Amino acid sequence: MEKDLSPDIIRSSLLIIGLTGYADGGGVVSHSIDYLIKHLQCRKVGTINGDSFIDYTLNRPIVTIRNGIAKTFQPGKYQVLLSENREVLIINGPEPNLKWRLFIDMLLKIAENAGIKSIYTIGGFIDHVEEPKVSYVLPDESLKRCFQLEFLSPIEYRGPSSIYTLMLKRAHKKGFRAISLWVHVPYLIHVLLPQLGWIDYWSSFTLLSALKRITNLEINLKDAEELCRKFKDSLEVIKHFAEQKTLSDSLGSSLKYIF
Numbered sequence: 065m066e067k068d069l070s071p072d073i074i075r076s077s078l079l080i081i082g083l084t085g086y087a088d089g090g091g092v093v094s095h096s097i098d099y100l101i102k103h104l105q106c107r108k109v110g111t112i113n114g115d116s117f118i119d120y121t122l123n124r125p126i127v128t129i130r131n132g133i134a135k136t137f138q139p140g141k142y143q144v145l146l147s148e149n150r151e152v153l154i155i156n157g158p159e160p161n162l163k164w165r166l167f168i169d170m171l172l173k174i175a176e177n178a179g180i181k182s183i184y185t186i187g188g189f190i191d192h193v194e195e196p197k198v199s200y201v202l203p204d205e206s207l208k209r210c211f212q213l214e215f216l217s218p219i220e221y222r223g224p225s226s227i228y229t230l231m232l233k234r235a236h237k238k239g240f241r242a243i244s245l246w247v248h249v250p251y252l253i254h255v256l257l258p259q260l261g262w263i264d265y266w267s268s269f270t271l272l273s274a275l276k277r278i279t280n281l282e283i284n285l286k287d288a289e290e291l292c293r294k295f296k297d298s299l300e301v302i303k304h305f306a307e308q309k310t311l312s313d314s315l316g317s318s319l320k321y322i323f
Contacts, residue, residue: 077151078279079180081171085123085159087187087226090249090257090264096186096272097156103283105148110174114140117160117167144174152281153178159227168231172238182210183235183242185228186275188267191248196267198274201244203232210241212278219246245278247271256302265295 082097100106118140128136142157155174160167175183199219202208228244235242249267257264269285269292276283 077180078182078184079153079155079175079178080275081183081185081228081231082154082156083159083185083187083227084157086224087159087185087189087228087246089188089190090247090254090267091262092188092247092249092264092268092271093156093186095263095265095268096275097154099268099272099288100152100154100283101145103287104152104154106145106152106154107148108143109146110144112142112144112155112157112170114142114157114160117162118158119161122161123158149282153180164227164230165234168227168234171231172235172240175235175240176238181241182279183231183240184275184279185231185242185244186246186271187226187228187244188247188249188264188271190251190254192251193248195250196247196264196270198245198247198271201229201232201246203236203242207236207241207243211243215277216245216274243278245271245274247274253299256299259302260295260298265291266299268292 080097080100082093084094088094120139123140125140126136126138127134128138140158142155145154145156146152147154153175155171197217199217200211200213201219202211232242232244247267247270249264253260253264253266265288269288272283272285272288275281276285
């Protein structure tokens with residue numbers, strides 16, 4: 065830990081965790097966390113060194129080279145940010161490749177020191193759905209009464225796990241209310257993202273809206289809604305060309321085999 069995150073420095077009621085990589089389908093976690101940081105006017109209160117948790121052969125550090133001179137070398141880090149009203153703590157960075165339990169316990173210690181009651185993890189995954197929707201995962205049946213779940217669907221899944229599931233289980237054992245919110249990113253949109261700007265703003269807006277509703281978070285989603293509207297307009301244009309079978313002619317031969 066590069067800064068002392070003692071109770072005197074931070075005191076919040078809820079923690080939002082957004083990790084990129086496996087859980088960042090459609091770029092929704094990256095964008096949603098950036099949006100929250102900006103619109104909640106968060107400031108950085110600490111960082112976690114990633115050397116113990118990141119395999120740099122899989123997640124390369126970022127280097128800046130100018131005129132043949134290595135100017136900067138940025139290894140992976142995790143940011144800990146506090147909202148202006150001190151009600152929300154945010155932790156973001158890449159999903160760890162190593163030592164999941166140690167990483168989770170470090171995050172839960174931060175949450176404990178900050179007086180956190182509820183933990184929300186956010187993610188996105190590619191699914192065969194017509195439009196984005198948000199589902200949830202809980203570590204225990206007893207927590208269903210702790211969250212407003214009537215507008216969400218429970219996830220049915222068996223397969224490779226993100227770190228979030230283990231995080232939920234360990235958080236519950238330590239007495240936290242914890243839930244994972246997952247937005248289903250439509251497969252068609254995922255395929256078209258290179259033409260739409262790489263970030264699925266529709267799925268991101270859907271996720272942010274669900275997060276706002278379940279947490280009663282006071283955050284203005286007007287900008288997110290506008291990005292969503294423009295994104296959907298662009299999507300309709302591309303769909304139109306595809307239906308007319310003129311997409312490859314209009315946008316280049318490299319797109320002939322998308323559909």
